[in-house]
Amino acid sequence: MSKDTTKDTDNPNFNSSNEANTGSKSQDSVTFALAQSHFLVGDITANAEKMRALALQAREQGADVIIFPELALLGYPPQDLLLRPSLSGRVKSALSSLSDIDDIVMIVGYPHVDHHGTFNSAAILHNGHQKGFYHKQILPNYGVFDERRYFDKGRNQVLFDYKGITIGLLICEDLWDKGPIAELKKQGADLVACLNASPFEIEKQDSRKTMLAKRSRENNLPIIYLNAVGGQDDLVFDGGSMAIQADGSVAHEASRFMNQLMLTTFDVKTAKFDTQTKALLSLSRESEMYQALVVGLRDYVNLSGFTGIIVGLSGGIDSALTLCIAVDALGADKVYAVMMPYEYTSQISLEDAQAQARRLNVSYTVCPIFDAVEGIRHTLAPLFNKSPADTTEENIQARARGVVLMALSNKFGHLVITTGNKSELAVGYSTLYGDMAGGFDVLKDVYKTQVYKLASYRNRLEDTPVIPERVIIRPPSAELRPDQEDQDSLPDYDVLDGILMSYIDED
CATH class of the missing domain: 3.40.50.620 (HUPs)
Known part of the structure; x- marks a missing residue:
């Protein structure tokens, strides 16, 4: 049964327009690092350490923003680990340990627990502060997914301003529904970043590309699609993270089934990503x-x-x-x-x-x-x-x-x-x-x-x-x-x- 809540789940750090401002000045471009990596279910300490290492590596390579997969801090799927009373304190401690990384915005997938409920969330960390958080709105409950058993639904869109662009956040299933991204566009998003833990299925990457092209064209919005990678019991996450132009074309695509820190630069004036110099070959079914x-x-x-x-x-x-x-x-x-x-x-x-x-x-x-x-x-x-x-x-x-x-x-x-x-x-x-x-x-x-x-x-x-x-x-x-x-x-x-x-x- 869904643990639905009617209470307001707005982030108290946001202003009335549900926006978090990082306070950074406008610039001509923003470089995003997509941390397509394998995070371990239950090992919050190791996952936080990996995030720190990847953030420092991305910063060294010139990234302004680094994005981690859905629930990466706890690992996916966390299942009944979400019911442990100690979870909230451990997660807060790990997020606090990451907040001291300067000069790069970190978007971290994590489970958020407060008096309103338990949420599948993304935190925005920058220069020692948690600037805001987003709660996933569309909770899948089919096939291998059982999110309504554990999570409450988010109620609001979240956007944040950074170096001249307004970035909206979504998590996985949110993007397969046309509503959340349309609302982000309505509220002024220039770009959408979506955190995912999408398991492998035969030809699933083709389905993702079709969906992403449709959503980007419907809303005239560029999309960053970051996926998890690695095996977890019966599930395999195949990566294949992407940067999608507003016209639906693929600007960048990460390798499948491999850990990869993929960088893509977004031009603020043209509202376009730079283009991958060498396109990846599609994998056969076998x-x-x-x-x-x-x-x-x-x-x-x-x-x-x-x-x-x-x-x-x-x-x-x-x-x-x-x-x-x-x-x-x-x-x-x-x-x-x-x-x-x-x-x-x-x-x-x-x-x-x-x-x-x-x-x-x-x-x-x-x-x-x-x-x-x-x-x-x-x-x-x-x-x-x-x-x-x-x-x-x-x-x-x-x-x-x-x-x-x-x-x-x-x-x-x-x-x-x-x-x-x-x-x-x-x-x-x-x-x-x-x-x-x-x-x-x-x-x-x-x-x-x-x-x-x-x-x-x-x-x-x-x-x-x-x-x-x-x-x-x-x-x-x-x-x-x-x-x-x-x-x-x-x-x-x-x-x-x-x-x-x-x-x-x-x-």
């Missing part, structure tokens, strides 16, 4: 998907404190792609591949697994599971009472492999990453406590048909393909019984994925 998977895994492993990754390498395409992503995320020296053959494991699988491990230069171990499987079957034989073999015996193999991988994880402190794709998980074509055993599933949101496309994409990046070609072209199989193929139990993946996409993604 390229942006692959980079998102790499960033998501890298940040999850590093932030969780694991020293490395263990991958059960089967000779099949799912584990082959997972191994590539793991190496690209952490480096070959932190990835450990384990092949666990049984009597149904083909010679081709053994050869292909070893070949890929060598090409990627990862540690490779073969650990047969025959004795483990037979021991379990022998133990269960009296209980099964001569029942005919079925999927139970097949699942024993998968569970024996899970035991091996988790034992190695316990012993050496590495994270087991599983290899199940979205198609298999959606229809239950996997084994509980078997191939599902692990701490992170890299491909959990990747359909099987997309797995093939990503594998081919990754191979195109190297002169010598890192995934053996026959791994891609051979029929997929769990190899849990003789001559088994996935299509013995499932429709063709082209058909299955079409059904699943219609049911899961489009309905």
